[in-house]
């Protein structure tokens with residue numbers, strides 16, 4: 393599904409991530425953990441096409457997408473739930489979801505919307521509400537729903553539980569479970585690394601921009617850094 397080889401990304405002269413290598417297959421889940429500034433967001437942004445790769449390679453479903461634009465990666469099935477949600481506050485819930493589904497044929501939209509509403513019934517009840525007036529938890533659900541509208545085969549989730557009540561965090565993990573059961577691969581960053589490692593079968597640990605360990609989550613070394 394996705395294979396990352398010797399990935400290196402820079403911001404100007406500063407190398408933010410380097411020597412990143414991993415493979416993730418259909419329906420597999422990987423927790424990305426590491427201290428602040430380790431490069432977790434940068435790696436997710438590089439996979440989504442929002443940060444340029446300086447060297448190395450990203451293959452997605454057998455195609456080299458290293459230089460592909462973010463919009464094309466979305467079309468190819470890479471969905472992103474970014475840190476801070478980044479929903480459109482002045483659009484309604486429904487309009488936000490429609491934006492998320494713009495890459496798909498219009499005829500698919502009712503089914504895709506239904507799929508989102510099945511997982512997050514609260515979004516169904518608030519379709520006409522301006523997204524900016526949603527609670528933090530509802531905004532996270534909307535960010536999830538918007539990413540789901542493009543029918544991703546790989547979902548990238550940054551800071552899942554940031555600022556959310558435990559009950560909403562549980563709802564988001566339930567949503568992830570459903571996505572995984574549909575064969576969607578997931579790369580997850582959560583400040584609660586215990587939660588993300590409990591959910592994901594594999595873990596990649598980063599520190600200062602490079603990968604210090606990767607493998608099965610239950611074999612991850614005890615560490616005070618994440």
Ligand SMILES: Nc1ncnc2c1ncn2[C@@H]1O[C@H](COP(=O)(O)OP(=O)(O)OP(=O)(O)O)[C@@H](O)[C@H]1O
Nearest residue numbers: 403406407408426427428429430431432433434435
């Ligand atoms: N737009 C940018 N321009 C320059 N440097 C950046 C930019 N974004 C991130 N960095 C730097 O890249 C490094 C990795 O940052 P990144 O945000 O990827 O880390 P992170 O692991 O997501 O951290 P956190 O846990 O705080 O979210 C940091 O040193 C950061 O200062």
Ligand SMILES: [Mg+2]
Nearest residue numbers: 432433434475
């Ligand atoms: Mg981050």
